[in-house]
Amino acid sequence: MGTMETGMQTDSLEAGTEAAAASPVVIEARKLDLTFQTNDGPVQALRDVNLTINKGDFVSFIGPSGCGKTTFLRVVAALEHPTGGAITVNGMTPDEARRERAYGYVFQAAGLYPWRTIARNIKLPLEIMGFSKAEQDEHVDRVLKLVDLEGFGGKFPWQLSGGMQQRASIARALAFDADILLMDEPFGALDEIVRDHLNEQLLELWDRTGKTIGFVTHSIPEAVYLSTRIVVMSPRPGRITDVIESTLPRERPLDIRDTPEFLAIAHRVREGLRAGHAYDD
Amino acid sequence: MADVALANHARGGAVGAGLRRMSAALVPVVVVVAAIIALWYVACVPMNIKEALTQAERAGAVIDPPSAIERRDASAIGLVFRNSDHIGATFGQERPRLPAPHQVGQELWNSTGDMVLRGRAFSKRSLIYHAWVTLSATVLGFAIGTVAGVALAVGIVHSRVMNMAVMPWAIASQTIPILAIAPMIIVVLNSIGITGLIPKALISAYLSFFPVTVGMVKGLRSPDAMQLDLLRTYSASQSETFWKLRLPSSMPYFFTSMKIGMAAALVGAIVGEMPTGAVAGLGARLLAGSYYGQTIQIWAALFAAAILAAVLVGIIGAIQGVTLKRMGMAR
Incomplete structure (x- = not known):
């Protein structure tokens, strides 16, 4: 079983690399292991994770709780450090990549500072990174436009709906022009209607900016709708069980979710989750 | 709503x-x-x-x-x-x-409003004079206590050593009865030539730093893991994390602990006035009242202290309301 999995992974990885031969590798993980030492003994959050993400990819990570999808994203962001294997981000270690402002990170909660206006929230990373006042204003205007929040810069977070707050937090992650956007269940706390809308906007944003996006989700339709590649993960130990290349076109209206092609991919994701015993207990 | x-x-x-x-x-x-x-x-x-x-x-x-x-x-x-x-x-x-309520009320009026009308607001028989003496020690002590309390909290939050070394002493300091330690502070300071306002203010500070320390430690630690991770993704330094996240997050805690600290500072000032031989201040007034069996005077001084505390805490509450509202953190 183990060998078969590894073989399948390698196949799809190579297929991915060939398909995007022109795009440079952005994130590369080789035999990545991460073991947390807890009071109940060691917990293997990641085991033997091999993955290559190319520039401009939209990669979703899907799997049940404890499968290591968030942990993997945190390793990329240098918020956790692997206990084995190697990972590079833009050809650097994650720590170096962070200092080079390689990525913007979007968390599940918007986490806007209530004492700052939306514009000043977006300026937060810019202030820390030492942008000049004029640059800050220029960046804020640009990213507010990107997330359709023009004219809301002077509002306080509590004056905005949950979906708008999350868009503001995406704007904050985009503010310093990182090429990689890491999103950890960014729409998990929002209702389905808002979520659909934000998914549509996110695709549009991705199309316009050409960012590389790593996106953690619990939702099969969300993963299939958004991604160019879907990484299916399983828990205990956290590992990759399948990597699915999406055959959907880049242009994706919301009703693409009713096409047979979409349903076929969703079916394969579900099979991948089942193979990893994700539906046990 | x-x-x-x-x-x-x-x-x-x-x-x-x-x-x-x-x-x-x-x-x-x-x-x-x-x-x-x-x-x-x-x-x-x-x-x-x-x-x-x-x-x-x-x-x-x-x-x-x-x-x-x-x-x-x-x-x-x-x-x-x-x-x-x-x-x-x-x-x-x-x-x-x-004494009956109207007797206390009458005494309060006689020693405040009536004195003002007769132009003797700062005579030694006026509660305004005594309240002023206590107030100055309270405010100075509160200021020292608040600064010390915040400084300790900043140290405790940022240093593991201070967290383990300072907190037990801070707690132990508050288990010592202030009535026992106040005369010692007065006597020791007096022997090195410090008298008057400072010893009383130090007793006030001794009582008021503690709630500020405890409240600010909690406040500075109130940002959750996600907020701290966000700043890590910007490679923010400790001082940037402090000024941009920890300090603003701690404001609601800061004002709440200042209210407790202010009340404690007033108690400290009053206790500090007792062993000095009842010269001036609300504490002196209380002591003099009990020497001469002037119960009405004691109660009037008690009420003056309570009113003073209410006004001081009310002022902090008003600043809290305005500040948190402007920060968008009002609840």
Whole structure:
């Protein structure tokens, strides 16, 4: 079983690399292991994770709780450090990549500072990174436009709906022009209607900016709708069980979710989750 | 909430709704105050009845029982029922065990407003003078205590060593009775030539730094893991994390602990005035009152202290309201 999995992974990885031969590798993980030492003994959050993400990819990570999808994203962001294997981000270690402002990170909660206006929230990373006042204003205007929040810069977070707050937090992650956007269940706390809308906007944003996006989700339709590649993960130990290349076109209206092609991919994701015993207990 | 506001608006405008809300808040307060005053008057009767009967007897009235020794051993409530004619006298004595509310009110007026009208607001007999003496020590001590408390909290949050070394001592410092340590502080400082305001302020600071430290440690640690991770993704330094996240997040805790610290500082200043030989200040006034059996003066000084505390805490509350509202953090 183990060998078969590894073989399948390698196949799809190579297929991915060939398909995007022109795009440079952005994130590369080789035999990545991460073991947390807890009071109940060691917990293997990641085991033997091999993955290559190319520039401009939209990669979703899907799997049940404890499968290591968030942990993997945190390793990329240098918020956790692997206990084995190697990972590079833009050809650097994650720590170096962070200092080079390689990525913007979007968390599940918007986490806007209530004492700052939306514009000043977006300026937060810019202030820390030492942008000049004029640059800050220029960046804020640009990213507010990107997330359709023009004219809301002077509002306080509590004056905005949950979906708008999350868009503001995406704007904050985009503010310093990182090429990689890491999103950890960014729409998990929002209702389905808002979520659909934000998914549509996110695709549009991705199309316009050409960012590389790593996106953690619990939702099969969300993963299939958004991604160019879907990484299916399983828990205990956290590992990759399948990597699915999406055959959907880049242009994706919301009703693409009713096409047979979409349903076929969703079916394969579900099979991948089942193979990893994700539906046990 | 919004629905209620809308309905009110339809019925008669925001002003009407505001008035209704204010009266809704006022009614319980008035009821409680009235109940306390009523209970106080009731309590005055048995507390003061024996003295009232003694005075009445001296004035020639017939008392039941007539023997003073018998009355001494009798229950106060029994005496009240057997001599109900003399209940009125329990509210107007010169040195009652428990002064009636109007006596305390009268004394408060005589030693404040009346003194002002006579142009003697800062005479030694004026409570305004004594309150001012206590206030200056309180405010200075509170300022020292707040600065020290915040400094300790910053150290505790940022240094593991300080967290483990300072916190136990801070807690231990508060388990020592202030009444025991206050005279020592006064005497020690006096022996090195420091007298007057500073020793009292230091006792105030000793009491008021602690709630500020505890509150600020909690406040500075209030940002959750996600907020701290976000700043890590920007490679923010410790000082940037402090100024941009920890300090603003701690503001609600800061104001709450300052309110407790202010009340503690006032207690410290009053206690600090007692061992100095009752020269000036509300503490001195309390002590002098008890030396000479001036119960009304004691109670008036107590109320002056309570009013002072309420005003000081109220000022912090008002600053809190404005600040948190401007920060968008009002609850």
